[in-house]
Amino acid sequence: MDTELKRQIMLENYSNPFHKETKGEDYIKTNANNISCIDDINLYLKIENNIIKDAYFDGEACAISTSSTSIMLKNIINKSINDVKEYINNFENMIYEKEYNKEILKEALVYDEIYKQENRKTCATLPYEALKKAIDKNKEIC
Amino acid sequence: MHREDFPMLKQDYIYLDNGATTFKPQIVINAINDYYCNYSANAHRGDYSISYKVDLEYEGARKKVAEFINADINEIVFNSGATEGLNTIVTGFFDNLLEPGDEIIISKSEHASNVLPWFRLANKNNSKIVYAPLDANLHITLEGIKSVITSNTKIIALAETTNVVGDVRPIKEICEYAHKNNIFVVVDGAQSVPHKKIDVKDNDVDFLVFSGHKMCGPTGIGVLYGKKELLEELDPLILGGGMNESFDSEKEIYLKEIPQRLEAGTPNIAGAIGLGAAIDYLQNIGMDNISIYEQKLKDYLVSKLLEIEHIKIINEEAESGIIAFNIEGIFSQDVAYYLNKYNICTRAGNHCAKILKSVTGVKNTVRVSLYFYNTYEEIDSLIELLMDKEKILKEMI
Numbered sequence: 330m331d332t333e334l335k336r337q338i339m340l341e342n343y344s345n346p347f348h349k350e351t352k353g354e355d356y357i358k359t360n361a362n363n364i365s366c367i368d369d370i371n372l373y374l375k376i377e378n379n380i381i382k383d384a385y386f387d388g389e390a391c392a393i394s395t396s397s398t399s400i401m402l403k404n405i406i407n408k409s410i411n412d413v414k415e416y417i418n419n420f421e422n423m424i425y426e427k428e429y430n431k432e433i434l435k436e437a438l439v440y441d442e443i444y445k446q447e448n449r450k451t452c453a454t455l456p457y458e459a460l461k462k463a464i465d466k467n468k469e470i471c
Numbered sequence: 472m473h474r475e476d477f478p479m480l481k482q483d484y485i486y487l488d489n490g491a492t493t494f495k496p497q498i499v500i501n502a503i504n505d506y507y508c509n510y511s512a513n514a515h516r517g518d519y520s521i522s523y524k525v526d527l528e529y530e531g532a533r534k535k536v537a538e539f540i541n542a543d544i545n546e547i548v549f550n551s552g553a554t555e556g557l558n559t560i561v562t563g564f565f566d567n568l569l570e571p572g573d574e575i576i577i578s579k580s581e582h583a584s585n586v587l588p589w590f591r592l593a594n595k596n597n598s599k600i601v602y603a604p605l606d607a608n609l610h611i612t613l614e615g616i617k618s619v620i621t622s623n624t625k626i627i628a629l630a631e632t633t634n635v636v637g638d639v640r641p642i643k644e645i646c647e648y649a650h651k652n653n654i655f656v657v658v659d660g661a662q663s664v665p666h667k668k669i670d671v672k673d674n675d676v677d678f679l680v681f682s683g684h685k686m687c688g689p690t691g692i693g694v695l696y697g698k699k700e701l702l703e704e705l706d707p708l709i710l711g712g713g714m715n716e717s718f719d720s721e722k723e724i725y726l727k728e729i730p731q732r733l734e735a736g737t738p739n740i741a742g743a744i745g746l747g748a749a750i751d752y753l754q755n756i757g758m759d760n761i762s763i764y765e766q767k768l769k770d771y772l773v774s775k776l777l778e779i780e781h782i783k784i785i786n787e788e789a790e791s792g793i794i795a796f797n798i799e800g801i802f803s804q805d806v807a808y809y810l811n812k813y814n815i816c817t818r819a820g821n822h823c824a825k826i827l828k829s830v831t832g833v834k835n836t837v838r839v840s841l842y843f844y845n846t847y848e849e850i851d852s853l854i855e856l857l858m859d860k861e862k863i864l865k866e867m868i
Contacts, residue, residue: 339868366804367820367835389834391804392868449808 335439342396342436347403348385356385357466361459363451368394372459376467379410386456393443393452400436401456410464417457424450472764472843473756485815485849490634490662490793490840492684495749499687502748503741514740515713515731529740532747533730539750540679541670542696548730549743552693553661554584556680557628559695559733560657561588563706564678565626571597573625578603578611580633580827585659589628603629608788609827610638616645626655631663635827635838636786637793639663643674650675655701661685665842666765666791668758677701683742688749692742695733702729711735761843765792768841768850775854782857785836792841798863803835805867806857812866813856 352358352373362369368390375383384402401420405413420437422429426444440453474480476496486494512522514529530544537544550556569575575589579602593600601624604615616627627649632639646656657678660669664679665686671679678701683692697705707714707726714735716725726732753761769792776782776796785795798806807819818838821828828834839853857863 336865336868340864343868368804389802391802391808395802396868448811 330438330441332442335442338400338436338439339392339396342399343392346386346395346399349387349399350385351387352385356383357463359459359462359466360388361455361462363394363455366391366452368452368455370394370398370456370459372398372456372463374460374463374467376410376463381405381408381410381413386459390455391452393440393449394455397437397440397453398456400439401460404435404437405460410467413460413464417460420457421454424454472760474844474846476752477844480844483814485813485845485852487839487841487845487849487853488816488818489685489842489845490838491818492690493665493687493842494844495689495745496687496752498752499689499745499748503689503745506741506744513737525740528744528747529738532743532750535747535750536694539669539754540664540696541672543699545728545730546671546696546699546702548695548697548702548733549738550693550695550734551691551739552682552684553659553680554682554693556678556693556695557584557657557659558588559705559708560678560680560697561592563708563733564697564701564704565655566592566596567704567706569596569598569625572623573598574601574621574623575599576601576603576616576619576624576627576629578629578633579605579829580609580636580638581628581630582634582659582661585628585630585657598625599623603627608638609636609786610788611640613641613644613648617648620649620652620654624652624654626657628657628659630659630661631669632666632791632793634662634793634840635795635821635836637662637789637791637795637840638786639667639790642676646675646677662791662793665753666758667762671696683746683749686746686749687752688746689742692739692746694746699729702733705729705733707733707735709735713737756843764843765841766790768792768845768847769794771847772839772841772850772853775850776857779854779858781860785833794839795836796839797833797836798857798860801860801863801867803837806837806863809863809867810853810856813852815853815856 356373356375359372370388370390373385384406386398416433419429419433423441443453477494479494510521510524512525514525517523517526533547534544536547601619603611629640631642649656655677658676660679660681664681679696681694684690714727714732716727718724773787776784781799783797803819807817810817820835
């Protein structure tokens with residue numbers, strides 16, 4: 330994917346994010362914020378029978394964090410917890426320059442060069458922190 | 472002005488985050504190095520010559536601070552910075568004094584360090600936090616303060632210059648009115664002392680705190696000023712060496728006089744010496760020259776920002792060198808990242824004033840905070856980059 334296309338995909342997800350909406354108590358709510366900047370994202374997940382049935386987010390965050398959250402949500406809805414865990418691993422491996430499976434990541438591949446900007450890696454991985462917390466929280470409830 | 476004095480300015484940065492911290496002139500770095508290289512002993516142990524020199528330099532720095540703000544030398548307590556100073560005042564002095572129902576006036580544009588210690592005190596003593604009203608420009612006026620004073624008001628605690636809105640509060644007038652009504656005034660000088668002439672005898676503040684690193688000094692050193700009779704009543708929060716006279720049992724503890732009583736443990740000697748050098752440096756330039764130059768530079772910046780349609784300034788009326796703004800439709804952090812690609816350092820965020828958003832409706836901003844070493848050319852470079860919104864959108868990610 331060329332750089333300009335990646336940028337456009339990020340901008341599109343930033344300007345018109347997928348499922349950006351506040352949800353109520355029937356969703357598992359987790360928060361992730363970035364210690365070194367002002368990104369602040371709430372994730373809302375509905376998990377039934379180990380499947381992520383629905384997912385939303387709200388909050389204020391930069392273009393990288395917001396677009397990364399939007400793309401992540403598209404990639405996890407209707408996926409099993411195990412598949413999502415594998416997806417998270419692959420995403421993190423991409424960010425931290427390890428081996429990863431491109432097919433699983435789909436649109437999230439737009440962040441495959443983010444390692445070049447050290448201070449923005451945490452922006453891209455921020456929603457994944459909230460996602461991991463939500464999966465842990467779900468384990469406690471079950 | 473004086474850019475050649477700063478090693479950091481030899482690099483290709485446009486540094487516009489002076490509200491966070493300032494660069495250090497070589498002369499300050501030399502003073503710190505001199506201590507570590509040539510007379511690196513402890514203070515208050517004058518049994519040998521290099522230790523005696525440490526005493527002279529450490530107490531000499533205290534004298535410089537005292538003269539800088541026109542205080543007496545024993546009214547100057549060294550600590551780690553403004554945050555520690557405020558916590559010491561709240562916990563060591565006012566905790567003993569406040570009764571249930573007493574009122575503390577702060578404002579919604581205060582930095583966290585002038586909010587959270589008061590919140591805790593209010594929760595503990597059942598005292599009440601009252602917010603001074605902010606006018607249309609987000610400024611605080613004496614009239615506004617008067618409107619919230621009641622017979623229960625005991626304390627007014629305000630930054631002299633706020634770190635987000637950059638407004639300069641009429642501290643002298645507030646003190647005059649407060650003292651007639653037996654109200655204490657605590658001033659956070661972190662953003663004012665580095666930028667203008669402060670005279671604690673003239674403005675009559677009860678307590679003033681500030682940080683060395685925001686005024687060309689090193690990190691980890693700060694100052695708590697208190698009127699002598701008030702410092703006498705301030706309970707030391709930290710006990711240990713250097714602050715006691717003698718002790719034989721738990722019933723027989725004799726403490727030193729102020730300010731040593733409030734400086735337990737080995738102090739930040741290098742920090743104090745560095746701060747002393749920074750004060751000499753600032754005095755040589757002249758605090759009035761610094762204020763006048765910064766104001767002109769800030770007026771220039773505001774006039775240029777006003778010409779850009781997609782920029783909304785939060786505080787164009789402020790009298791300090793602090794400007795907060797947003798670009799329509801772009802998150803402040805992305806603007807800061809974009810500027811960083813051109814080696815321009817600005818700050819995005821709420822700037823630790825987290826309750827201000829309830830007044831302004833604006834949670835985050837880009838903040839430019841100037842110092843005397845910033846230039847008109849640097850402002851031009853900033854403006855050129857901010858003018859083209861398409862370029863920002865293109866390059867911010």
